[in-house]
Amino acid sequence: AQKVTQAQTEISVVEKEDVTLDCVYETRDTTYYLFWYKQPPSGELVFLIRRNSFDEQNEISGRYSWNFQKSTSSFNFTITASQVVDSAVYFCALIIIQGAQKLVFGQGTRLTINP
Amino acid sequence: EAQVTQNPRYLITVTGKKLTVTCSQNMNHEYMSWYRQDPGLGLRQIYYSMNVEVTDKGDVPEGYKVSRKEKRNFPLILESPSPNQTSLYFCASRKLQGMNTEAFFGQGTRLTVV
Numbered sequence: 001a002q003k004v005t006q007a008q009t010e011i012s013v014v015e016k017e018d019v020t021l022d023c024v025y026e027t028r029d030t031t032y033y034l035f036w037y038k039q040p041p042s043g044e045l046v047f048l049i050r051r052n053s054f055d056e057q058n059e060i061s062g063r064y065s066w067n068f069q070k071s072t073s074s075f076n077f078t079i080t081a082s083q084v085v086d087s088a089v090y091f092c093a094l095i096i097i098q099g100a101q102k103l104v105f106g107q108g109t110r111l112t113i114n115p
Numbered sequence: 116e117a118q119v120t121q122n123p124r125y126l127i128t129v130t131g132k133k134l135t136v137t138c139s140q141n142m143n144h145e146y147m148s149w150y151r152q153d154p155g156l157g158l159r160q161i162y163y164s165m166n167v168e169v170t171d172k173g174d175v176p177e178g179y180k181v182s183r184k185e186k187r188n189f190p191l192i193l194e195s196p197s198p199n200q201t202s203l204y205f206c207a208s209r210k211l212q213g214m215n216t217e218a219f220f221g222q223g224t225r226l227t228v229v
Contacts, residue, residue, distance in 0.1 A: 037220075043222070047218070047219070101165075101211070102163065103218055106157060107155065107156070107157040108157055
């Protein structure tokens with residue numbers, strides 16, 4: 001069975017600090033996709049990034065960066081120079097591309113950026 | 116604009132009164148699913164559908180029904196709601212194959228059963 005663990009339930013930092021959200025996943029399959037979603041206070045789920053299991057290249061998008069390491073089954077998310085607007089719940093998720101293809105979510109990390 | 120539309124956004128109902136939450140997508144996605152979000156439990160899948168007339172149970176299907184008569188619509192039906200179904204519900208859709216497999220989510224429906 002697949003599992004996603006976000007050990008950090010809540011994180012609180014002061015604006016402009018860098019912050020890393022951890023995500024560890026479990027699967028026996030070799031072909032899978034990993035995702036990060038953002039849920040702002042308004043409640044919707046916003047897609048941030050997709051990464052497939054064959055692509056370990058790190059990605060940077062503005063202040064956001066993602067580090068995918070298959071050796072440790074981790075897909076961590078770093079926000080550089082955090083801003084108050086980054087305050088949200090962030091979810092890491094996993095899909096196995098076979099069978100039911102269920103999107104499995106971690107429990108989420110509530111990130112609060114204080115001014 | 117590509118989107119998943121859920122209605123209603125907010126609903127307060129009484130125990131036992133049947134209700135339907137509608138979900139529609141305009142991206143021609145094969146795969147649609149329903150999730151509920153509860154504090155401390157994250158998002159859990161209720162039902163999913165891989166195509167028209169094909170539906171199957173997710174992790175927490177008890178007390179819910181779905182149908183997929185058209186590709187774009189995937190309503191969630193609560194025949195006899197109970198207070199433990201008070202939750203935030205999300206409908207999602209995505210392509211079944213190919214690289215762009217991310218799920219698109221509706222705005223959410225906050226349901227309270229009293």
